[in-house]
Structures are given as C-alpha cells and as structure tokens.
Amino acid sequence: MATSFKKAVKISQKNLLGIQDLSISDINVILDDAKQFISLNKSKNKKLDILRGKTQINLFFEPSTRTQSSFELAGKRLGADVMSMNIVNSAIKKGETLIDTAMTLNAMHPDIIVIRHQDSGACNLLSQKVNCAVINAGDGRREHPTQALLDALTIIDRKKKIQGLKIAICGDILHSRVARSNIYLLNMLGAELNIVAPSNLMPKDIDKLGVNKFSDMKKGLKDCDIVMMLRLQNERMTSSFLSSNREYYEYYGLTPDKLSYAKDDALIMHPGPMNRGIEIDTKLADDINKSVIKEQVELGVAVRMACLKIFCE
C-alpha cells in the first residue's frame, strides 16, 4: 500500500522558499501529490515509511500553533524523525546569529529544515548556508507558501478548479505573507483577484502584481466565488493604522450583509488564527455551509506531507 505513494516527482527548486520561485508545473506536482494524502489522513492507520531514516528539523522563531503542529504531524506520518527546536531555550536567545544556528544544525546532517522567522528573507539566508532542503513556514511579511498551497487545494477540493474564479482577499494585506503567497499562486492558476483593505493596510504598488485594488469591501466582494479573510496583525502594527477594532469591523469585518454581495455559493476562508468579531462575524466563521476554515487546517497536513516528501528527495 505504502509503496504506491513513492512515485518520483520532478520539481524545479531545491527549496520551497516562496511561491514566486515555483512554476505552474511545480505547483501542480505538489497539489496532485497532496491529494493522495487527504484520504490517508482520514483513515485509521495514518503512518507511512516514505521518509523513514530522514531527519526533519522545525525551526520556529515565531509562535505558531497550526503551522508548527501541521508540519510536525506531516513529518511523523511520513515516518521522518522530527525535531522541533525550542527557540526560547536555545542559543539564539544567547545572541547566536541565524547563520551560526544554520551551520550548527547543518553539522547534524538534517534532510530538511522547516523555518518560520519574523524577518522577511530569513529562509533565503538559511538556505544559502545549509546543504539540506529548506521549507519556508512563513518569513516576515514576505511569503507563506504552504498556506497558499493548502488554500489552493481547499478551493480545488470544493470548486473543482481555480481557473476563472473570482477571489477576494480581504483585510490586513500589508502585514500578510499569506496574502502575498496567495496572490502569486492564485494568479498563476488563473483566478481573478480582488484585494480589499483600508488604504493604511494596502501595500504600495500591489496592483503591479496584477490584482484589483478596493478600499470598499462591498465593491470588492461583488460576484466573488471565494472570500478569503485575513487576520488583523495587531502585534505587527507599530503606529496608528486604524482608529478602532469596532470601526474596522463595521467597514471591513465579514458580516452576512457584506457577504451577500458575493455569489450565493461563495466560500469563506481564513488562514487562522481568527479574531472573531473583528475581521469576521463569529457565526459566519462557524457556518458549515459557507466556511471551509476547518477544511483548510485538515488539508494543510496533506499539503505539508507532499512538500516534505517532494523536497526531501
């Protein structure tokens, strides 16, 4: 049974640092591979031996629940030895630089390192200093490629396609690596993208990435097939971006009224963690007919299994 998962795949990159580096065929390879793991993850025996003998190190410099546990589970289900570094107790707290940490870990011969870091480009720097493959689990505001891939898989699972869909990405775009990765990925797969945010949370020149820009949410949601909400990243906001959460909810929170501008069968997505009552109405978030938020988490494990498998080879 397990051997059927072991097909050889070709991918243009050694590392998964960002969607920007991938080709359409790379993306399809990953998504196709991930589909195999969806049913496995629902079955009783979830353990495979594809990555037996391989070592995976999770290096998370930022707090994370779903991404870290998702990568950990994915690695374990594939049979890899997974080590999650505890940054709080590590030498990094003693002032070790990222490059020195990388060289130290490299000397232990891991097969793959999964890194999350608060600085954009940290994974690029790490990848230059280690021999093994590096998977970016989020770097600063830049990219979060596995999140975009799992979002794409979720959309394909429900809508059977991405080509031609109208997708709105709403909220704190400025601080969001999820938004950037999704823009690259969904654009490549042929979706039409509406980016909705207050001007203070809209990155400069984002329209040059081939998206439509809106500061009015109702206009931005009009006739959309997918409404992807993003978390308001208050921890990254250094000065006054918004007057209040209350006003933000009034104008940019996803409510039934605003959702009514999208298509009737529109799906709601959110990468989590959610600020209920700030960017999304709590009932909508839990509405099993509209919200696919839990499914995103579920398929996240499958996508990460595919990524670990492909980039470990």
Next chain:
Amino acid sequence: MKKKYFLNANIVDPYNSIEEIGGLIIDEEGKIEAIGKKVNKNNIPSREKFIDLKEKYIFPGLVDMRVFVGEPGYEYKENFRTLSNAALAGGVTSVVTMPNTSPIVDNVSIVDFIKRRGRDKSKINIYPTASLTKNLEGTNMTEFGLLQKKGIVGFTDGTQTIQNTRLMSRIMRSAYDLNSLVMQHAEDYELAKNGMVNDGIIATQLGLHGIPDLAEKIIIERDLSLLEDFNCRYHISQISSSKSVDAIERKKDIVNFTTGVSINNLSLNENDVGDFRTFLKLSPPLRTEEDRISLIKAINKDLVDVIVSDHKPEDEESKRLTFTQAATGASGIETLLPLALELFHNDSVKLFKLIKLLTSNPAKILKINKGNLSVGSDADLCIVDIYKPWIVKKEKIFSKSKNTSIDDKKLQGQVLNTFVKGEELFKI
C-alpha cells in the same frame, strides 16, 4: 623631493576651466609649478626624465564629502590608515569624515584626537565634521564656533536628521552668525520608520518596510523654507528621488544651497537589492530607475553640486544577517571615480562635469583649497586610464571592510597613480 614632469596627458581641471592635452610639472616642494598645453618637451630641461602620459588623464585629487571612518570606536570597520589606502586607490586625496563615531565628534577635545590620528595614520587630507547636536540626540546644538576654530569644516548629524523644526531654525541662525556649513541627511523619521528599502513594488514583494520618497522630500522642503528666513550655508547631503529633484528645482532661484548625491543612487536602483542583498541596504535607499535617471538629469541641469561615495564600511558580521538585522551602508570610496566614469562612458554626463562634481565643487562648498591643479597649490592629483576595463573583487579592496555594493561588477576606468603633495602614494 625631485621635480616630476608629466607630458602629453589629457588634463581636466574644472576649477581652472582646463580641459586640454598638455603637461604638468611638480616642483621640489610638492607644489604644482606649471600646467597645461604650454608644458611640452621643448620647455623642460633635456637632462630631466619625464613621463609620457599619452591617452592617460590627469584629474585633481578627488574630494569626497561623505565618508565614514571607524576611528574612534569602530576601528575594526575602518581606521585612518585603511581609509587612506582605500581612498588613494580610488584617486581620492581629501575626505570629509562623518561624526558618527564612538564617542561622537561633538566637542573640541575629540577633534584634537581625530586631527592627530588623521595626520599620523593617514596619507590623505582629512577634513572632519562635527555633529550638529550633542550626542546626535537632535536636541542641543554643539559649539559651532569653537569647533570651527579647531578645524571642523562643517556640521552634520551624519546618518541622523534634525527632526525638530524649531531646533533646525535655531541651528540655521547660529550657522549664519558663525558662517558655519550645515549638512543635512534628509529623512523624516516617522515616515521612514523601520524602513529599509524604497517604498514600492520591491518592498511589497520582499515583504520589507519601505522608506517613501516623501520622507526625504518633506525634510528638504521644510529646510529650504526655513532657509528663506535664516540664510546660512546649507547643504543637502544626499538626494535619491525625482520628488526631491523637483523640490530643489522649485527653490533653486529663491535661496542659496547645495546638494549632494551618492554614486550608489546614480549607478544602481532598487532592483539590484534582488534576493535580499544586504550590501545594498543603503540610506537613502536605492530607488526606481526613473528616480535614478532624474538624478542624472539633475546633474546635467546643475541642480546637484557634488557626487559622494557615502563610504560606510561595515564588517562582515554586521552584514551576514537577515536584511532586517543587517547594518546599513556600503564601502565605496575606491570605486567612486570608476563608477562615476561609467556615467561618462554611457553618455549620461560629460567628463568635465563629473570631475567638477568630484573635485572643485565640493572644495568650494567646504571653502578649502583642494580639488584643483592651480599653479602653487599642493600637487594632489591622480593619473587615470579612463578606458581600462577591470572587475571589482571584494577580496582586493583596500578598505578594511569588504561590503562593496558592486562586487563582480565590470568597470571601465582605473586609477593608475595617486599623488598627495607631490608624493606618489599609490601605484597600481
């Protein structure tokens, strides 16, 4: 010192409006004895040896108005000896050093130290600046008058900007009374907060905080408005964007001021940052290609007065970090002239004008007798093969820090010899 005779050189000396083929004689004192087309084989003693510089160029030694030296406090980045060697390799014979040392140059006792170290350890002319405010804090101004008497040529907070408008107006008043030169690094802190690259599509894609061009323009407009009322000697250290060029152009006929630009902003743009190249984390940041072209146009319209290297040596450890953590600045004094010559080779700027912005213009702003080849002046000069191709290799850099912004770049034009006070101190 023996007399030196150079013949058949292309001499460019903007101060004296010389651009001709001719000779140059350095006397026993290291001063220029004669210069120009009248100096030829026939009017030098036949027993004397001369050097034929056919197809080579003689320029006055460059005057670089924005140079960071690590002494005191950051000797591991650059000391006066390594700075001097790097400068000589680039044909630079006079530098204006920034006060951002540790301790900061903000009082007369430290000036003595710098002058002494500069004199003992370097072979080039060192012109130190002092900070505008004590400890660079932007609150209390330094003793312009007393510092000037000790030999300070100008006042600047270097990498810092005076944010407080009232303080800036008072600085200008004092500078007017004391005839002091004020040099401002124009950046509004709040607009530029946490910024590292130009605010635009590159910042968005790389996920880095941007520095908007407005942050520079607003300080320039503020200062030039103040200047209308408090007319002191005022110099904008560096501009980087077309918005700033517009702001300068609007005021050029109304108030007197001068403007500098870094060779980095004239030669590179934001795309060069590429895949998080920390050596290109600069202040002001590299901006768009349109901005770069507007700066070149500004030179040709005489809106920009000087070109600087903005030489900021940073050790490897300060750059081997994530882009966010990495230090700002690039080492560049050795490549200032060759990079500037690129603007000549690609027909952007005339050679005479380039040399003017690198020699006589900065000297005039600083009120120093440098950057010229006048008879009777110190023979500070460089001999250059402006067509010689070469490749920048960071291992070969003389500066103590190897953080060049143009590693592996192909350049055309190299300094062959550099003389200070008639003495040959660099030879390739």
